[in-house]
Amino acid sequence: MRLSIKESDEHKDIEIIIHCPKIDDRLSQLIELIQQHDIHLIGKNQKRIQSIPVKDLLYIESVDNNSFLYTLTNEFESNLKLYEIEKIVKNTRFIRISKNLIVNISQIQSVRALFNGRFEALLVNGEKVIVNRHYVKSFKEKFLN
Incomplete structure (x- = not known):
């Protein structure tokens, strides 16, 4: 490469042009990282509203019909539903791993298989999240490529 x-x-703006014979897994990951670089979500934390770059998010969780955005140091509440956020972060390094959780695979330190067909992912902040059986196949395809 x-x-x-x-x-x-x-030049008035940045333009990225990729010339390649074929998009392989390595190039696909690079494209996802570039695409997620400019995406921001709005979150509330202690009555303050902030724009959060999705590249800084570890995971996004839905609890009791509320969505929460987690970074290394903060937790933010979002007005968006989890499925709406999932559409926004489509074609990035995010993937749904359970009914109520979307994770940034760039923030995963390691993964281990559990006895019941699920996976446990250790995030860079030391938190562990569970990849449910229903999502394991798509998770493995995205994480291992």
Whole structure:
């Protein structure tokens, strides 16, 4: 893989062009990371409203019809439903791992299989989340590629 960067005052915006014979798993991951770089979600924390870059999120959880956004240091509440957030982060490094949880696979430190067909993912902050059996196949495809 070669990387060419052309810096010039003529350019008004950043444009990324990828020339390749075929999109492989490595390139697909790179595209997902680039796409998630500009996505932000709005969250509330202690009556403050903030724009949170999704690349900083560890996971998104739904509890009692409320959605919560988790970073390394904070928890935010979102007005969006989990399925709405899932549409926003589609084609990024996020994947649903249970009925109420979407995880950023870039923030997973390790994974281990559990005895009942589920997986346990250890996040970079030390938290553990469970990948339910129904979501294991899609999780493995995205995480292992």
